[in-house]
Amino acid sequence: LETSGTDMLHFDVMDGRFVDNISFGIPVLEAIRKKTDLFLDVHLMISDPLHYAARFAKAGANGITFHLESESDPQKTIDAIHACGIPAGIVIKPNTPAEAVLPYLSSVEMVLVMTVEPGFGGQSFLHSTMPKLHQIRQWIDEQNPACELEVDGGVNVETAKICRDNGANVLVAGSAYFKAADPAAFVRAVKA
Numbered sequence: 417l418e419t420s421g422t423d424m425l426h427f428d429v430m431d432g433r434f435v436d437n438i439s440f441g442i443p444v445l446e447a448i449r450k451k452t453d454l455f456l457d458v459h460l461m462i463s464d465p466l467h468y469a470a471r472f473a474k475a476g477a478n479g480i481t482f483h484l485e486s487e488s489d490p491q492k493t494i495d496a497i498h499a500c501g502i503p504a505g506i507v508i509k510p511n512t513p514a515e516a517v518l519p520y521l522s523s524v525e526m527v528l529v530m531t532v533e534p535g536f537g538g539q540s541f542l543h544s545t546m547p548k549l550h551q552i553r554q555w556i557d558e559q560n561p562a563c564e565l566e567v568d569g570g571v572n573v574e575t576a577k578i579c580r581d582n583g584a585n586v587l588v589a590g591s592a593y594f595k596a597a598d599p600a601a602f603v604r605a606v607k608a
């Protein structure tokens with residue numbers, strides 16, 4: 417795989433229930449695993465992540481994040497991911513309050529703040545999510561400084577800087593990366 421200086425590959429799983437779109441699942445993850453040693457950051461946009469977490473881990477996920485808005489019990493899902501020996505992350509949608517992450521902040525390795533509504537690529541960045549990102553960064557620094565803070569959706573060179581200024585340290589880019597004339601230059605610009 418040509419990865420242009422990226423640090424991980426973010427893998428968006430959509431089940432047609434939790435979000436109104438279907439992307440790809442376990443066999444595709446297994447196929448990608450065979451092609452790269454890059455960290456595979458699996459983002460489950462599915463209704464029942466507890467049921468599927470172990471299978472995605474077995475397929476090669478290096479880390480799994482799931483939505484607090486899903487139907488699964490969050491702590492049980494975190495524990496199930498940890499039982500596979502990999503880091504666990506929690507995700508919140510744009511309209512979910514920052515406080516939703518607090519009960520789990522000490523037991524996860526990542527918090528992912530969605531900066532668009534999950535389900536489709538190519539959406540515009542929601543600036544309204546930045547105060548929430550900033551608040552969660554403060555809580556992470558106080559309670560679990562090793563925890564990563566990730567953003568996903570509408571990330572380009574301009575919005576990447578805004579996300580970093582508000583505390584994100586892991587940035588997911590989709591459309592902006594794939595549409596860039598020079599993806600490696602895009603990655604350098606985002607990291608600069």
Ligand code: ZN
Pocket residue numbers: 426427428459568588
């Ligand atoms: Zn994602």
